[in-house]
Amino acid sequence: MLARLKALDTGRYSIFLILGAVVVVASFLSENFMTTNNVTNVLRQVAVITILAYGAMTLIIAGMIDLSAGAVMAFAGVVSVIVYKDTSSMLLAILAGIVVGVACNLVNAFLVATLRTPAFIVTLGMMMIARGAVLQLTQGQNVLQLGDFVVLGQGSLGPIPLPTLFLVIITVIVWYLMSQTRYGRSLYAVGGNEEAARAAGIAVERVKYQAFIVNGVLVGFAGVIFMARVNAGLPNAGVGYELQAITAPIIGGTSFSGGIGTTAGTLAGALIVGVLGNIMNLTGVGSYVQQIVMGVIIAVAVAYDVWSKRGKRKTVILKNDGEADGQPPASGEAPVPAGSGTASGRQGKGVSP
Amino acid sequence: MSAAVASETPRLTVTGVSKSFPGVMALQDVTFTVRPGTVHALCGENGAGKSTLMKIINGIYSPDTGEMRIDDEPVRVRNPIEARAKGIAMISQELNYVPDMTIAESFFIGRLPTRFGKVDWAHMRREARRLLAEEGLDYSVNRKLGSLTVSEIQTLEILRAVYHDADVLIMDEPTSAIAHREVASLFAKIRRLRAEGKAIIYISHKMDEVFELADDVTVLRDGTVVSSQPASEIGPETVIAQMVGRDLDHQSYPKEHAEIGDTVLEARGLSNSQLFEDISLSVRKGEIVGLAGLIGAGRSEVVRAIFGLETLDAGEIEVDGQAVRLRSPKAAIDQGVVMLSEDRRLVGIIPQMSIKQNATLASLRKVIRGGFTRRREEETIAKEYFDRLSVKAPSSETRISSLSGGNQQKVLLARWLIAEPKVLLLDEPTRGIDVGAKFEIYKIMTQLARQGRGILMISSELPELIGMCDRIYVMAAGRLTAELTPDQYSQETILTHAMNDSEVV
Ligand SMILES: Nc1ncnc2c1ncn2[C@@H]1O[C@H](COP(=O)(O)OP(=O)(O)OP(=O)(O)O)[C@@H](O)[C@H]1O
Ligand SMILES: [Mg+2]
Numbered sequence: 001m002l003a004r005l006k007a008l009d010t011g012r013y014s015i016f017l018i019l020g021a022v023v024v025v026a027s028f029l030s031e032n033f034m035t036t037n038n039v040t041n042v043l044r045q046v047a048v049i050t051i052l053a054y055g056a057m058t059l060i061i062a063g064m065i066d067l068s069a070g071a072v073m074a075f076a077g078v079v080s081v082i083v084y085k086d087t088s089s090m091l092l093a094i095l096a097g098i099v100v101g102v103a104c105n106l107v108n109a110f111l112v113a114t115l116r117t118p119a120f121i122v123t124l125g126m127m128m129i130a131r132g133a134v135l136q137l138t139q140g141q142n143v144l145q146l147g148d149f150v151v152l153g154q155g156s157l158g159p160i161p162l163p164t165l166f167l168v169i170i171t172v173i174v175w176y177l178m179s180q181t182r183y184g185r186s187l188y189a190v191g192g193n194e195e196a197a198r199a200a201g202i203a204v205e206r207v208k209y210q211a212f213i214v215n216g217v218l219v220g221f222a223g224v225i226f227m228a229r230v231n232a233g234l235p236n237a238g239v240g241y242e243l244q245a246i247t248a249p250i251i252g253g254t255s256f257s258g259g260i261g262t263t264a265g266t267l268a269g270a271l272i273v274g275v276l277g278n279i280m281n282l283t284g285v286g287s288y289v290q291q292i293v294m295g296v297i298i299a300v301a302v303a304y305d306v307w308s309k310r311g312k313r314k315t316v317i318l319k320n321d322g323e324a325d326g327q328p329p330a331s332g333e334a335p336v337p338a339g340s341g342t343a344s345g346r347q348g349k350g351v352s353p
Numbered sequence: 354m355s356a357a358v359a360s361e362t363p364r365l366t367v368t369g370v371s372k373s374f375p376g377v378m379a380l381q382d383v384t385f386t387v388r389p390g391t392v393h394a395l396c397g398e399n400g401a402g403k404s405t406l407m408k409i410i411n412g413i414y415s416p417d418t419g420e421m422r423i424d425d426e427p428v429r430v431r432n433p434i435e436a437r438a439k440g441i442a443m444i445s446q447e448l449n450y451v452p453d454m455t456i457a458e459s460f461f462i463g464r465l466p467t468r469f470g471k472v473d474w475a476h477m478r479r480e481a482r483r484l485l486a487e488e489g490l491d492y493s494v495n496r497k498l499g500s501l502t503v504s505e506i507q508t509l510e511i512l513r514a515v516y517h518d519a520d521v522l523i524m525d526e527p528t529s530a531i532a533h534r535e536v537a538s539l540f541a542k543i544r545r546l547r548a549e550g551k552a553i554i555y556i557s558h559k560m561d562e563v564f565e566l567a568d569d570v571t572v573l574r575d576g577t578v579v580s581s582q583p584a585s586e587i588g589p590e591t592v593i594a595q596m597v598g599r600d601l602d603h604q605s606y607p608k609e610h611a612e613i614g615d616t617v618l619e620a621r622g623l624s625n626s627q628l629f630e631d632i633s634l635s636v637r638k639g640e641i642v643g644l645a646g647l648i649g650a651g652r653s654e655v656v657r658a659i660f661g662l663e664t665l666d667a668g669e670i671e672v673d674g675q676a677v678r679l680r681s682p683k684a685a686i687d688q689g690v691v692m693l694s695e696d697r698r699l700v701g702i703i704p705q706m707s708i709k710q711n712a713t714l715a716s717l718r719k720v721i722r723g724g725f726t727r728r729r730e731e732e733t734i735a736k737e738y739f740d741r742l743s744v745k746a747p748s749s750e751t752r753i754s755s756l757s758g759g760n761q762q763k764v765l766l767a768r769w770l771i772a773e774p775k776v777l778l779l780d781e782p783t784r785g786i787d788v789g790a791k792f793e794i795y796k797i798m799t800q801l802a803r804q805g806r807g808i809l810m811i812s813s814e815l816p817e818l819i820g821m822c823d824r825i826y827v828m829a830a831g832r833l834t835a836e837l838t839p840d841q842y843s844q845e846t847i848l849t850h851a852m853n854d855s856e857v858v
Contacts, residue, residue, distance in 0.1 A: 192703035
């Protein structure tokens with residue numbers, strides 16, 4: 001009975017249970033955790049990473065990846081800051097940030113979708129290009145004195161910090177795109193089986209462009225909020241953010257092999273990471289140790305993703321009832337005999353002279 | 354006859370095997386015995402549990418209960434590698450190949466020959482070349498699997514399983530994708546193996562094959578064994594009745610007269626320098642047109658090219674009299690031309706999606722309207738077609754990858770019916786489908802014809818082509834060699850034209 005309940009529910013909701021558990025444990029570890037002040041603070045802090053995480057989720061579901069997110073975010077944020085200082089127009093500044101984000105991602109999309117270069121390589125290149133561009137633009141100097149621009153990152157609407165408000169709005173939009181539109185459905189199909197999606201009449205290239213454009217808007221906007229929050233245009237900002245942005249969806253159940261993932265899961269994943277970082281700060285865990293902890297979490301989340309998929313084969317091999325068979329049915333990969341994928345790749349090279 | 358050859362100890366016994374998946378009891382207390390030196394056929398409807406039982410024997414799944422013995426020794430097989438070590442080999446129903454692997458590699462994957470600790474590529478290629486030559490196949494062993502058709506890959510799988518000689522050979526619908534000539538050579542091979550004392554488990558929906566080969570027949574229905582006996586004591590009608598649990602009388606094809614209208618699809622001079630040359634064909638409204646030929650004749654490639662999945666070097670296509678350029682499946686579908694692929698794994702299913710989402714994938718406009726997904730309508734539409742095709746699944750939210758092969762095929766057919774096309778290109782539409790459901794599919798084809806849609810069907814089952822088609826084109830070596838009308842139909846005529854490649858070259 002209990003086992004059955006577990007089987008039914010934990011699969012889909014386990015991530016929210018974990019989030020709940022983390023929050024409960026955190027509130028026991030530090031009495032400062034549950035204060036209004038701290039909660040607002042956490043929500044303000046997670047905004048940027050979560051927005052980036054939605055972009056990462058979009059691409060991962062479609063079977064791609066973006067390693068340039070951190071650098072492009074810095075580039076977009078700094079351009080936005082400069083435009084604001086020149087024009088004093090908040091709107092123009094935000095638009096400029098978004099335009100930079102989208103432009104960089106259109107280049108990514110062209111190389112990935114049109115020229116069929118692997119996204120990993122393309123966005124690695126874009127990471128260097130964008131970082132180089134923003135450093136060149138600023139000559140490595142921080143842009144200071146932003147004036148009213150900081151409102152975007154530090155302001156509040158009543159008790160709600162503006163970044164949090166933006167995050168809520170963006171969450172709704174991303175949820176809508178992913179679950180209600182043809183674009184969203186196509187994205188899942190392309191990530192699930194690209195050839196089959198094409199043969200079902202989905203314009204695979206267009207979907208990939210769309211995914212990169214969505215990612216570009218999110219990355220660009222994240223850059224704007226980030227710079228506003230720190231009250232400076234930092235050309236060195238966002239180093240490593242692309243990886244943090246990937247962590248959240250993976251913890252939240254997005255499959256690295258594409259085709260699976262939800263907005264709510266990604267939000268929960270981002271909140272887990274945010275709360276963990278916060279509680280480590282509150283309890284005085286040093287920043288070096290924090291890095292180690294985060295690294296372990298990423299490794300565990302990815303390993304779990306891989307394991308749970310191979311695990312399905314394991315699952316059925318375990319003899320007992322309960323636990324094992326409770327998991328969702330084995331997915332497509334009708335188990336392949338002995339090392340197929342990677343092994344063959346290597347052999348491929350061996351054979352062709 | 355082979356009972357004399359067979360010794361008393363069974364080669365393989367499974368006793369009391371049960372296996373459940375969430376929401377499905379796939380096998381229930383199944384007991385199954387295979388004697389050495391025999392072919393044991395396993396029959397049952399789509400979803401009866403045949404593949405599940407075989408996967409348990411091959412160590413891919415472990416049973417909830419039950420045990421297994423080989424030569425009367427209790428054994429535990431936890432994965433396919435252990436199974437192979439115990440002398441069990443399986444040709445699985447769903448082709449599972451790495452498109453970038455070469456033919457030579459595919460033969461030896463999992464047991465690469467080594468020499469001084471280094472993989473012996475030369476030996477590998479030599480062996481592979483020898484195997485192909487014995488089979489009369491002349492492709493280069495360095496060719497990538499991705500460049501072969503499904504039936505060619507199937508043939509290679511069979512070659513491979515036989516090569517690594519096993520004592521128990523499981524064949525899960527080995528002939529579902531191969532053509533006449535290859536079937537004959539497969540049967541010869543099976544007979545040879547039987548004479549050598551091997552035990553062969555043979556799964557097929559084709560009764561003539563079953564009764565041509567089998568010494569024993571076991572029938573599964575809904576996960577339980579209905580009967581198990583020597584083939585000589587039972588006939589096809591009984592087997593079918595036991596499979597479906599009632600009497601079924603439809604020996605003939607449900608072909609009905611449909612009004613033949615204007616030409617709906619016209620192809621002129623289609624060529625692709627690698628694959629086929631100068632193909633001209635037409636399909637009229639209400640017409641069911643067949644495309645026959647041996648494997649490698651280029652039938653699938655022609656159909657894929659019409660659907661925008663292969664490039665055309667020359668040729669024109671007209672739909673409803675309008676010249677169109679179908680550069681992608683999307684363009685084809687927009688023009689009302691759809692294709693059911695022969696490779697449902699690679700170009701059919703989206704494994705992570707539910708059967709409902711798979712079914713509506715080509716008609717998203719119908720279910721996502723006005724900015725929102727209409728879940729209830731999506732459910733209604735999908736359900737209607739699942740009922741019509743009697744798709745067997747716990748619910749419409751079930752992931753397609755957990756369905757039996759035949760049921761996946763039905764979901765893909767539903768996808769194209771929902772799209773309400775003008776022309777259906779069906780590449781082996783009844784592949785892996787059980788007798789009862791096959792009849793349903795023929796009925797649906799007839800119905801589609803009566804609605805004025807045109808159908809171009811590839812099939813390697815000649816009786817099916819002869820029974821259903823108004824006209825049959827025959828291809829050999831990438832060219833059309835004949836266009837036959839019903840008065841000219843006979844298996845011999847079709848085969849003669851299909852093997853007519855000498856004249857073309
Ligand atoms: N991995 C799985 N997860 C969940 N259900 C499964 C899984 N594999 C099989 N099933 C279910 O078990 C039942 C038996 O399936 P199986 O594949 O053995 O049928 P089959 O007799 O081989 O049918 P077919 O003739 O269509 O190949 C089906 O209802 C199927 O949906
Ligand atoms: Mg099967």
